[in-house]
Amino acid sequence: MHNVEQQHIMLALRENRLFRLIAPTHHGALANVAQRRVIPDKTTIVRKGETGDEMFALVRGRVVMTSLSPEGKELTLGYLGAGDIFGEIAMLDGGPRTANVTAIEPCEVLAFRRNAFLQFLRECPDVAINFLTLLASRLRNTDQTLEDTSLRQLPCRLARRLINLASDFGHATMGGVKIPIRLSQQDIGSMTGATRESVNRQLREWEGRGVIALEQGYITIVDHARLSSLAE
Amino acid sequence: MHNVEQQHIMLALRENRLFRLIAPTHHGALANVAQRRVIPDKTTIVRKGETGDEMFALVRGRVVMTSLSPEGKELTLGYLGAGDIFGEIAMLDGGPRTANVTAIEPCEVLAFRRNAFLQFLRECPDVAINFLTLLASRLRNTDQTLEDTSLRQLPCRLARRLINLASDFGHATMGGVKIPIRLSQQDIGSMTGATRESVNRQLREWEGRGVIALEQGYITIVDHARLSSLAE
DNA sequence: GTTGCGCTGTGATGTATCTCACAGGGGGTT
DNA sequence: AACCCCCTGTGAGATACATCACAGCGCAAC
Known part of the structure; x- marks a missing residue:
């Protein structure tokens, strides 16, 4: 891997909500398993129903998560910005993607593949714990939204x-x-x-x-x- | 701690979806941080809005998770049985409880407190990874439910x-x-x-x-x- | 310019549900 | 038995929305 590219990735890691808290010592190891990608505006990065073992960290730009009903009605699950993570559900449990994710600006992402990323987590349990906390907050949000849509x-x-x-x-x-x-x-x-x-x-x-x-x-x-x- | 009690806890750990996969070597360490409790039928174990840093593993019995709207309408988020985990959101992110959890049968639970449990996770990253997978599946479910209630x-x-x-x-x-x-x-x-x-x-x-x-x-x-x- | 397209604004009408109201019924408890 | 409480079953409205229909408007493409 080019050293310049790796520097770039490590810079991006410092801005990410999941990784910024960990010791910069580990950034090198993580940069080794990350792949950087540039995503043009309006590009769909993951598609609901497909399989895929990658998780993404959004470095630059904004994306929207959506889902489509059989009758063609669209549901927007949320917007994400730089520093956010997406695609983690399918990466973790190996199931199909739960939503479409589409760039609404030119974006830059880091992609992590399942095996390499899990191996990294085994070596850095603190990141795993950060990750757990992040998922817990996600769960809190969707639970709240679910409650809102059924009750209000x-x-x-x-x-x-x-x-x-x-x-x-x-x-x-x-x-x-x-x-x-x-x-x-x-x-x-x-x-x-x-x-x-x-x-x-x-x-x-x-x-x-x-x-x-x-x-x-x-x-x-x-x-x-x-x-x-x-x-x- | 009594040895008998600890044996009991270790037996319960073997049946839990989060812990059963890990090497029995670690069960001892985990049993040290778990507290066993018997819950009578119809007892509310956690209440929405309260704070609390405990997470629970259901050993025996069934519970229901609910939420109440300001106008008094009730929403049931799901039922859990032996081997399931609950209370993990508040334990992980430190926020208030997101739902009520009430026993609908006489129950037995193991309670884990935040600090001790996170410390355990640091020592057993494989459990942390199992836990991540579990949360991912939970997210998958609530996302699906959310989609259903808005679209169907x-x-x-x-x-x-x-x-x-x-x-x-x-x-x-x-x-x-x-x-x-x-x-x-x-x-x-x-x-x-x-x-x-x-x-x-x-x-x-x-x-x-x-x-x-x-x-x-x-x-x-x-x-x-x-x-x-x-x-x- | 003109054309077209996606967005806004707003009425008329339709409909999936909720709300209210009341009549059983079964299984405890006294 | 008589009583009560919680559950089921069903009708007659009320209502929060969706659906349909159409007019205007800004703006990019031609």
Whole structure:
């Protein structure tokens, strides 16, 4: 392996939520089992139902995880950014991929193959424990989302989503907290399990009440307190 | 610690899905950090929202995981039996418990506390890897359930649930595959995110068509092929 | 420019479920 | 037995959404 390439990988490892906490001593070993790849925008990296023993660490860019129902309705499971991990379920349990993952920006990833990565974990149990913690948080999130979609109705779900997006990616402006991802109402619908029409009506109503502001495809949360109370 | 007690714990470890694969050499170390507890029927072991750094391995009996909406609607996340693990999310990430876990039979559990257990994992990375695989499968399941509840409607969801229950717990009889758990229609509703009335109507319809049979609170799947096709 | 396409906005209508209401029924307990 | 409690079974609304239908609008491609 080229030394330059390996340097590049080690730099990327330092930014990753799973690896940044471990002693740089181990980065070398890890860099040896990682493969770096550049992914063009709009490329699907893993496809639901396929088999694959690779796990990916997102170094640069953003991806979206989706699932498609037999009737063609799309469900968005979430967005990931630099430092995140994906593809870990199939890598770990050997089953088929559970979702599609598609680049929504030009991306750069590190790929780890099952055997090599598990071997690394055996040598660095602290990383394994970090990984466990990461999966636990993922589980916490999906459990919460599951609860929301079965127990709450649209306005509440939508409010929660917006708050989540804002706390994950949002940054403060004079007008409030702006969500810096361009989301069509279609996209929001597929995140909340609703149609774009329903999303449209709800967003407009909130805009009318001054809870949020809509401009050029971006959403800004104006009255965070009110939105929180709508989220219960 | 009493030697008898420790023997008892080591016996229980051999039956656990997370620990049975590891060399018995390590069972001693693990038994040292485990605490055995007997839980009476209908006792709530962990409560949603509380903090707690313990994880539990179910040795004997069955428990149900539930969550309650602010308006009082209950959602059942699943049933666990001997050999299963629960409480791992809060143990790992230190956050509040994500669900209630209640005994539906007299139970016996092993409790592991965070620090001691993580220390054990550091010494037995193979267990950590098993654990990762287990969490991955859990994620796979909840992702699937999430997809079902957002994308499919009741008949399909219900069919899937029945098939799952049958494959997890069911055993064959002359009449078909019987689910040996006593479930009220209320319970089934809270598993599928529906009201008991809707469940009732659907089950009755299927009974009329000869797809399932209902007797004394137990469900038997008569025409498995038909039910599968209803599940898409 | 004009064409086309994907997004927004909004009414009219349809429908899968929930809610409410009530009538049994079975199995404990007194 | 009589009582109670929890479960089942079913009808008649109410309702949160989806679906359909169509008009406008911004913007990239031609």
